[in-house]
Amino acid sequence: MSTPTTVSAADTVSNAAATPDRVQPFGALGLKEDEYLKIREILGRRPTSGELAMYSVMWSEHCSYKSSKVYLRQFGDKVSEKMKKNLMVGMGENAGVVDIGDGWAVTFKIESHNHPSYIEPFQGAATGVGGIVRDIISMGARPVAVMDALRFGAIDDPDTARVVHGVVAGISFYGNCLGLPNIGGETWFDSVYQANPLVNALAVGVLRHEDLHLANARGVGNKVVLFGARTGGDGIGGASILASDSFSAGGPTKRPAVQVGDPFAEKVLIECCLELFRDKLVEGIQDLGAAGISCATSELASNGDGGMFIELEKVLLRDPTLTAEEILMSESQERMMAIVTPEKLEGFLAVTAKWDVETSVLGEVTDTGRLVINWHGEEIVNVEPRTVAVDGPVYNRPVAYPAWIDALQADSTAMLPRASTPDELRAQAVALLGSPNLASKDWITNQYDRYVMGNTALSFPDDGGMVRVDEETGLGFAVATDANGRFSQLDPYRGAQLALAEAFRNVAVTGATPVAVSDCLNFGSPENPEVMWQFSRAVEGLSDGCLELEIPVTGGNVSFYNQTGDVPIHPTPVVAVLGVIDDVANRIPSGWQDEGNNIYLLGI
Amino acid sequence: MRIGVITFPGSLDDRDAQRAVRLAGAEPVALWHGEHDLRGVDAIVLPGGFSYGDYLRCGAIASFSPIMAEVIDAANSGMPVLGICNGFQMLTEAHLLPGGLIRNELGSFICRDQKLRVENVNTAWTNQFEAGAEITIPLKNGEGGFIADAETIARLEGEGQVAFRYLEVNPNGSINDIAGISNARGNIVGLMPHPEHATEEGFGPDTAAAMRSGVDGLTFFTSAIHALISA
Amino acid sequence: MPTIVVEVMPKAELLDPQGKAVAGALTRLGKTRFSAVRIGKRFEVTVDGPVTDEVLAEVTELANDMFSNSVIEDVVSITVAPDVAPAPQPDLAVSVETTDAN
């Protein structure tokens, strides 16, 4: 970079206007040239380095869904009246919300934290749980359960132990310390996930109808408040982000790509947020996810009256050397942003003080239609928030039917030799029993607290987890997650449907009635036309299946770029189904317990 | 009968302990770590969880909470005090009970339905058990290995202050399979397993009779009520 | 700003399952010349102002009452490291030197 900047002299809007030809490291930030040119066109000038930071993270595949958006619409389009009936909040919000009766609602969502969990399995998985739980809190719900769907490499590969034990310990550490019962999940080993494990975490929350909150920045003059952990250098090297030639003088900043989780801080944050909601001290709360302050400010502003003014130097820092751009992109965990009316600010601060949660007022909602961010009195960001958060690029990427799939399908089990002697049969049975994918998962589930909160009606080894919502009536919900990457590799359309059907069955057999779906679509690179074909087929299959079963998709997550070198993982659409049960006392556990019960085999 | 349950930042099983108190027939009273006020309760439960994230040492930071000054005074004057898991750790950190709790022998967190023998039925929290009763209640901890120097162990064993012992499996490497202890007077009891999670049918540990039907934990709370009534 | 370093160790091997686990791992890796590993804690306390005798006394008290639990741990040293940079450079991190035990 020709004119490097430092902490005290950030690249300002006027400087950007005055130096249109300055070369900017958009490529290193993950932006394509046409995307960069588009940003210049939107702004009518070159972006400041702060704006470039914001656009680059918000326009990343992870935040903008630029390759998947055109397909995901099907989840909203293929719906019947019945599917809409119990839906209080559908796709697009932090998490979908379903009416379960008696004035109760349930919100749930599943999300991936795959790549961080390969780099640093313990912290990657831990912060994956933390992130999904904050989505649930921001809806006004109390989180009441978590689940985890995991895919690892071959069990005998030397690196697998590092990843498995790190991931499981991370989930156990974060979930247990947060006091959320883990009620189920999946564990699968296959060498296609060797350098790209899948860590999908699900969280469920419950709320009364009247407690539902959506995160938006309405009401000119309302305060924008950041609270929770201090902002540090965590995860700045993460996502698509910072390259050595980026922002500061004096050589490359070495920032770690991982985030460190503090479940205790999150537990306190949960109680603090619930008290803020209960005492009606906030208009809305937004969690800080992958793109940190960039995401929270631009999304809140986009969903509200459209304008916001922020003084970035008011952000409480853990590391005082952070630049403005790094503060905008930091992925530090356990932070929330709230919109508070001026009259209620004092009450708000009293609650955060009670919980020892650090808080700073960053700015306020405006009617300018612009998101303006100052840094020590100088304007470093001035954008229309929707251009950052909503109207990012949308791609209709090329798709190509994989030529190899016909041969793969033709190579069916009918070609395999059959066991012909008792010894061969025995050997096969022993091989099956000894296979890691069929073996007991107790060594994992014994590390998860299933008792905390005292409402767990079903968990391991049941097919679905079940939690009581109302202690008076016994009203409750059940959840199961399922996926089969091998089926989806053979046929992504049917594979996604099989995952849906399996999760649906696993909920139904607990005695609950399935009512809603969340999904986490784990695929290879969207720039690979064959992967894009798999993705398009899986979404089509899943949306058709949901229409057939008449349960809506309320939200989910897409994770692309899951591959080792050029080799993509098997398409792995993880489907979570939520069901409702009037009284958890009527639940049906998986085990047979009473002598004399009859055994039936249903289906074909 | 009013039994207080103290909530510390990071307490997790506080609501469960309150529910258990209610199911046992007493009135649960929520107490807050930051106050110097026991609200006139007759007994106190320090619940499980990860107070202050279990950072530093489990229960260590919580043991410096304002309310602990009152808890220490009340405990020393004979009020029934029960420390469950993290609460047990706090009681040792506050030196109300001897010994300490260290990381499980095998390193990882463990959650299991744990069989115990009630070794001492002369405490405020065990008097309704039959002598030598074998019970099953959930255990869930990462740092539950009970340790103390040889002299302390000899004293605990000699004077009947070992209240509970692990049966079949010693899940965390505790010396002499010790799962819980009491003070000499018997009003203060601490244990790693969780009686409050075995108080309601359908949500407790499995029993031979039916899944999740174990309610052995209820007797801890009815014992406290009995102790208070007969005091 | 000056930093005071407090070091705490478990009293004996018995009380240190983590150290035992690491020692076991070393043996499995064939690193047999290490006969024991113990794992303790190192606290870096940043002091706002000069390190006076009074400050040191306060830290010593904290070290004994809060940073360590005398039932299972010992405070093995309290030293002053004036004006260290917040974090050493990774590449320079390993400095091998011989010092006396505390």
Added chain:
Amino acid sequence: MPTIVVEVMPKAELLDPQGKAVAGALTRLGKTRFSAVRIGKRFEVTVDGPVTDEVLAEVTELANDMFSNSVIEDVVSITVAPDVAPAPQPDLAVSVETTDAN
């Protein structure tokens, strides 16, 4: 037997939840002159035999690969403490001295 002491600290850029929790406790107790606390680990590795260059090289490797996780931690020092008694006496434990940082 000689002991090699390896010290590992969380990276300064990353959150140290333990240190933060202890610093918070200090503030609540009114000990306001301590502005930050960070908590790392101290490994004492007992060596069976003399501490040769080769042994030091091996410990350095272990320090980097096993005792620390380079993604989130730094090895801040490796020192040799010859022939310490296994555990210092509690009463003698606290020796206040000024040394240079590593």
